[in-house]
Amino acid sequence: MSESLLVNLSIAILFLPLIGFAIVVILGKRFPKLYLLEVGILTIAFILSLIVMFSKLSYFPKDIVSEFTWITIGNAPLNGVINIDLGIKIDNITVLMLFVVNLISMLVHYYSIEYMHGDKRYTRYFSYLGLFTFSMLGIVLTHNILMMYIFWELVGVSSYLLIGFWFEKKSASDAGKKAFIVNRIGDIGMFIGILILFTNYHTFTFDTIFEQIKNGVIPFSSNAWLTAAGILIFMGAVGKSAQFPLHVWLPDAMEGPTPVSALIHAATMVAAGVYLVTRIFVLLTADAMLVIAVVGAFTSFIAATIAITQNDIKKVLAYSTVSQLGYMIMSLGVGAYAFAFFHLVTHAFFKASLFLGSGSVIHAMHHEQDIRNMGGLKKKMPLTYATFLISTLAISGVPFTSGFLSKDGILAGTLAFGKLTGHWLIPIIAFTVAGMTAFYMFRLVLLTFHGEPRDHHKFDHAHESPKLMVVPLIILATLSIFIWYTPNPIGANQGWFLKSWVKTPQQVIPNETRFSFMVGKENHEVNVEEHGEIVNSLEYTETMHWAHYKAMFASLALAGLGILLAFMFYAWKKFDADKLAEKIKGLYNFSLNKWYLDELYDATAVSGTLNTGKGLSLFDQKIVDGAVNGSAWLTRFTSKLSGLFDTYVVDGLVNFSAFFSGFVGLNFRKLQTGKVQTYIVYVVFAVIILLFFFKPF
Amino acid sequence: MNYYDILFYLFAIITLVSAGFVVTTRNVIYSAFFLLFTFFGVAGIYVLLAADFLAVVQIMVYVGGILILLLFGVMLTNKITNVDIRTGTSNLLPASIAIGLLMGALVSAMIYTGWKVQPASEIPDTSIKNLGALLITDYLLIFELLGILLLIALIGAASIARRDKE
Amino acid sequence: MFQVTLQHFLVLSAILFSLGVYGIVTRKNAVMVLMGIELILNSANINFVAFAKYGNFGFSGQIYALFVIVLAAAEAAIALAIVLNIYKTFTNVNIDEIDNLKE
Numbered sequence: 001m002s003e004s005l006l007v008n009l010s011i012a013i014l015f016l017p018l019i020g021f022a023i024v025v026i027l028g029k030r031f032p033k034l035y036l037l038e039v040g041i042l043t044i045a046f047i048l049s050l051i052v053m054f055s056k057l058s059y060f061p062k063d064i065v066s067e068f069t070w071i072t073i074g075n076a077p078l079n080g081v082i083n084i085d086l087g088i089k090i091d092n093i094t095v096l097m098l099f100v101v102n103l104i105s106m107l108v109h110y111y112s113i114e115y116m117h118g119d120k121r122y123t124r125y126f127s128y129l130g131l132f133t134f135s136m137l138g139i140v141l142t143h144n145i146l147m148m149y150i151f152w153e154l155v156g157v158s159s160y161l162l163i164g165f166w167f168e169k170k171s172a173s174d175a176g177k178k179a180f181i182v183n184r185i186g187d188i189g190m191f192i193g194i195l196i197l198f199t200n201y202h203t204f205t206f207d208t209i210f211e212q213i214k215n216g217v218i219p220f221s222s223n224a225w226l227t228a229a230g231i232l233i234f235m236g237a238v239g240k241s242a243q244f245p246l247h248v249w250l251p252d253a254m255e256g257p258t259p260v261s262a263l264i265h266a267a268t269m270v271a272a273g274v275y276l277v278t279r280i281f282v283l284l285t286a287d288a289m290l291v292i293a294v295v296g297a298f299t300s301f302i303a304a305t306i307a308i309t310q311n312d313i314k315k316v317l318a319y320s321t322v323s324q325l326g327y328m329i330m331s332l333g334v335g336a337y338a339f340a341f342f343h344l345v346t347h348a349f350f351k352a353s354l355f356l357g358s359g360s361v362i363h364a365m366h367h368e369q370d371i372r373n374m375g376g377l378k379k380k381m382p383l384t385y386a387t388f389l390i391s392t393l394a395i396s397g398v399p400f401t402s403g404f405l406s407k408d409g410i411l412a413g414t415l416a417f418g419k420l421t422g423h424w425l426i427p428i429i430a431f432t433v434a435g436m437t438a439f440y441m442f443r444l445v446l447l448t449f450h451g452e453p454r455d456h457h458k459f460d461h462a463h464e465s466p467k468l469m470v471v472p473l474i475i476l477a478t479l480s481i482f483i484w485y486t487p488n489p490i491g492a493n494q495g496w497f498l499k500s501w502v503k504t505p506q507q508v509i510p511n512e513t514r515f516s517f518m519v520g521k522e523n524h525e526v527n528v529e530e531h532g533e534i535v536n537s538l539e540y541t542e543t544m545h546w547a548h549y550k551a552m553f554a555s556l557a558l559a560g561l562g563i564l565l566a567f568m569f570y571a572w573k574k575f576d577a578d579k580l581a582e583k584i585k586g587l588y589n590f591s592l593n594k595w596y597l598d599e600l601y602d603a604t605a606v607s608g609t610l611n612t613g614k615g616l617s618l619f620d621q622k623i624v625d626g627a628v629n630g631s632a633w634l635t636r637f638t639s640k641l642s643g644l645f646d647t648y649v650v651d652g653l654v655n656f657s658a659f660f661s662g663f664v665g666l667n668f669r670k671l672q673t674g675k676v677q678t679y680i681v682y683v684v685f686a687v688i689i690l691l692f693f694f695k696p697f
Numbered sequence: 698m699n700y701y702d703i704l705f706y707l708f709a710i711i712t713l714v715s716a717g718f719v720v721t722t723r724n725v726i727y728s729a730f731f732l733l734f735t736f737f738g739v740a741g742i743y744v745l746l747a748a749d750f751l752a753v754v755q756i757m758v759y760v761g762g763i764l765i766l767l768l769f770g771v772m773l774t775n776k777i778t779n780v781d782i783r784t785g786t787s788n789l790l791p792a793s794i795a796i797g798l799l800m801g802a803l804v805s806a807m808i809y810t811g812w813k814v815q816p817a818s819e820i821p822d823t824s825i826k827n828l829g830a831l832l833i834t835d836y837l838l839i840f841e842l843l844g845i846l847l848l849i850a851l852i853g854a855a856s857i858a859r860r861d862k863e
Numbered sequence: 864m865f866q867v868t869l870q871h872f873l874v875l876s877a878i879l880f881s882l883g884v885y886g887i888v889t890r891k892n893a894v895m896v897l898m899g900i901e902l903i904l905n906s907a908n909i910n911f912v913a914f915a916k917y918g919n920f921g922f923s924g925q926i927y928a929l930f931v932i933v934l935a936a937a938e939a940a941i942a943l944a945i946v947l948n949i950y951k952t953f954t955n956v957n958i959d960e961i962d963n964l965k966e
Binding site for chain 3 (some may be wrong): 701725735759762764766800835846
């Protein structure tokens with residue numbers, strides 16, 4: 001397989017869903033069966049991405065870039081010729097993302113055939129899924145930040161369409177709007193960041209920008225601007241990946257169909273923010289990374305505390321998603337790049353599995369989402385239960401699961417970060433969240449599947465979901481097992497995923513702006529074999545190594561503690577959760593009401609915006625309108641004056657000239673009698689006058 | 698003052714006086730008959746100018762043809778029972794002034810212009826032979842064309858005059 | 864002075880011409896107008912013949928006078944036909960009243 005074939009295949013993967021979308025959206029009404037085309041296209045795209053992934057990982061160690069010049073901005077003064085290139089870049093994380101996105105998208109398509117059955121906008125649903133897949137693949141494949149921004153907005157659009165898919169429900173359409181608007185806030189920052197980079201480097205292409213930074217070109221010759229650019233672009237990720245303070249849209253986005261939540265709001269789109277940060281990782285300064293780490297840690301903590309008390313099965317999963325995304329962001333912030341991406345992939349699988357499992361439950365319970373009305377579903381839905389449990393184990397960080405590997409890496413990274421920089425709060429939060437995650441995930445499992453059914457009516461009607469829904473669950477649950485990533489169940493570093501596929505890149509920014517441990521040493525290739533991951537300094541490698549087992553045991557202990565607590569509360573009833581909630585009512589309500597963040601935003605940002613709007617409207621009415629009316633009055637006045645002038649002077653002149661011509665004509669008309677004889681008299685007179693003048697005699 | 702001059706003045710007076718009556722009488726029939734005298738006078742002038750054939754033609758065509766035509770026209774376009782066949786006039790004052798001036802101008806022009814007079818070396822007895830020769834030699838084409846013209850006028854006048862079918 | 868010269872004939876024709884014009888201009892009856900035209904044609908003929916005699920032009924002047932007479936005949940015939948038609952249409956031949964084209 002040649003490079004060009006690989007590129008062509010990637011482009012085919014990118015555009016197949018778009019073609020499907022176009023066909024289905026245009027012809028979908030006439031041919032309701034067209035959704036099968038969309039499903040088929042996704043299957044093809046998945047097979048192609050499988051081929052691309054394997055060939056790239058096996059035969060092409062180097063990155064493949066294919067680009068063409070899209071716009072040539074002529075010789076701009078001081079800047080030289082600016083070319084804006086479009087193109088794709090295929091490296092290891094790209095093909096892995098391709099695989100993940102296509103796999104989950106395909107599974108969600110199959111799942112949706114059953115889940116969405118009977119919906120009145122059935123084909124349109126599939127066309128939206130196709131649009132989303134196209135946009136997401138665009139983000140993954142692009143090699144420049146401009147295209148990424150475009151696709152970024154496209155996923156926002158398709159997310160908006162799918163969240164508000166049941167737009168008859170007000171909450172759904174509101175959630176769609178909220179998601180879109182909140183994302184816009186982050187995107188503004190991202191856009192400013194992009195413009196900072198473009199202003200300085202005259203290109204949107206990642207690699208070119210990085211190359212220039214490496215050569216010592218700093219935005220506006222100031223490291224602060226470099227930090228600012230990193231943080232501003234990260235703001236895009238804050239919006240898209242639902243980081244504090246813009247995470248509020250994601251739980252509301254659960255109003256969309258559950259397969260959509262699995263695809264967009266758990267596995268792929270929200271991971272786009274993480275993917276973006278991995279793309280710009282090499283230009284993040286120490287300050288930017290610290291901000292990112294703090295935002296990630298804080299987000300994961302907030303989300304975990306909220307998830308503990310939520311009663312809606314999807315809300316719990318949504319907050320756990322936010323929490324896990326915070327984990328990934330934090331991981332990037334502390335420099336554990338490879339683990340962040342690793343967690344992205346593993347999380348995509350088990351979270352998709354969890355969401356699809358919850359969808360299966362909701363389907364079986366006839367759209368009941370409150371876990372207080374469930375229970376005992378283990379017997380009715382054994383396959384769903386099994387897959388759900390495996391995924392829960394994975395997210396809780398129990399050994400032999402993929403989640404254990406990636407989470408452990410992240411925890412080790414935070415621990416090392418704490419040791420190296422003294423920011424101990426971050427590892428503390430990370431470990432706390434790990435324990436809480438295990439607790440609330442098992443609370444969810446126990447309340448849903450174990451114990452006695454609390455709503456017998458619905459329970460009696462519950463049944464195992466059809467094959468088309470269960471098979472995706474099984475596939476995703478299988479992918480949550482460690483074996484796909486590494487042969488060693490407790491150490492991911494020896495696995496092929498981290499050893500040969502994903503490696504932390506060298507940062508390109510000046511040394512003085514990096515964390516000291518991120519500064520590369522000349523002789524840093526020691527222990528590459530042993531430690532697996534190539535990091536920037538020997539010091540960091542050693543600290544990671546030091547942190548590895550400590551983090552692993554600590555996280556194991558915390559996960560075990562969380563699980564134990566969950567069992568004690570909800571299975572063995574050693575403690576009464578409700579009583580505890582009564583006892584710490586303040587805290588409980590604080591968590592249940594999501595830290596009152598929505599209310600806070602309503603009170604500040606939303607009402608502030610509304611009040612500003614009202615104020616502006618008043619300003620408009622009083623001053624702008626006043627000015628407009630004043631100018632209107634002035635205009636009327638002057639036009640009245642000029643009207644008078646027109647009436648009397650101009651019209652007078654015109655009328656006078658008309659009168660004059662009329663007068664002259666009236667008199668000269670008398671000469672035109674129409675009688676030849678009279679004319680002859682004139683002729684005779686004329687002859688006489690001529691004779692008199694010329695005197696021929 | 699020989700006979701030639703006397704004859705000239707005689708014919709000139711006949712011509713002008715009758716012409717003056719022609720254009721001034723209100724009665725159309727009178728005008729027509731005064732016109733007869735005018736034509737006679739002019740014919741006499743022709744004779745004095747050694748154009749005897751032309752004088753004969755003048756009498757034959759004008760008096761015998763055109764004048765009869767005019768009389769027919771007068772009679773056909775006026776009610777015979779109405780004895781007073783009069784015509785109205787118009788533009789009398791401006792016309793009188795204009796014509797007076799014109800006449801003065803023309804007469805003075807005729808008088809004061811220095812005409813180059815070159816009398817013919819010999820005046821032939823009769824002009825008929827020469828006129829006939831000229832008509833079928835130098836002026837043959839015009840002669841033929843006039844014939845055609847007369848034919849057309851004949852047919853045209855007839856067709857115009859009896860357009861009362863519809 | 865009384866010796867008849869070219870000028871005498873020319874003055875005669877000039878007066879005749881003026882009278883013809885006067886007739887054309889003042890008479891309302893179409894036939895009278897025609898008479899005025901005949902006077903003018905006669906005055907022109909006198910000029911032709913007079914110049915033919917005094918100018919040594921041979922007989923060409925007389926020939927032209929002859930042509931004028933022929934044309935006058937044709938003209939009179941046509942004109943009278945038209946006058947007859949006018950009379951049929953308007954029951955009079957007063958040319959100042961026949962101004963239908965004016966409006």
